[in-house]
Each structure stands twice: as C-alpha cells, then as structure tokens.
Amino acid sequence: MTILGFLIPLALLMGLLGLGTFFWAMRSGQFEDLDGAANRILLDEDQGDGPP
Incomplete structure (x- = not known):
C-alpha cells in the first residue's frame, strides 16, 4: 500500500x-x-549527388 503513495x-x-x-x-x-x-517524399528533385 505504501508504494501507491509513491506511484x-x-x-x-x-x-x-x-x-x-x-x-x-x-x-x-x-x-x-x-x-x-508527406508531400516532400513524392517530389523528384535531381540533387546531382549520385550516379545518373
């Protein structure tokens, strides 16, 4: 019962x-x-970071 006083x-x-x-x-x-x-993930932006 005393634990209820803490919890x-x-x-x-x-x-x-x-x-x-x-x-x-x-x-x-x-x-x-x-x-x-949610809309940003659908955008296809060419970053130029990786291989073409």
Missing part, C-alpha cells in the same frame, strides 16, 4: 510533464506543416 504522485508528475511538453511543442510551431513531409 500516484509519480504518474501525475509524468502526465503533467508530458502535457507541458505538448503545449511547448504547440507554441514553438512543431505542428504547423503536417502535410509538408
């Missing part, structure tokens, strides 16, 4: 940490261009 606050702290990280990512613009990476 419950730990779980709440980890949840708040995850929520804080999510809000930080929202504010810093991490979720602005969700379709950009």
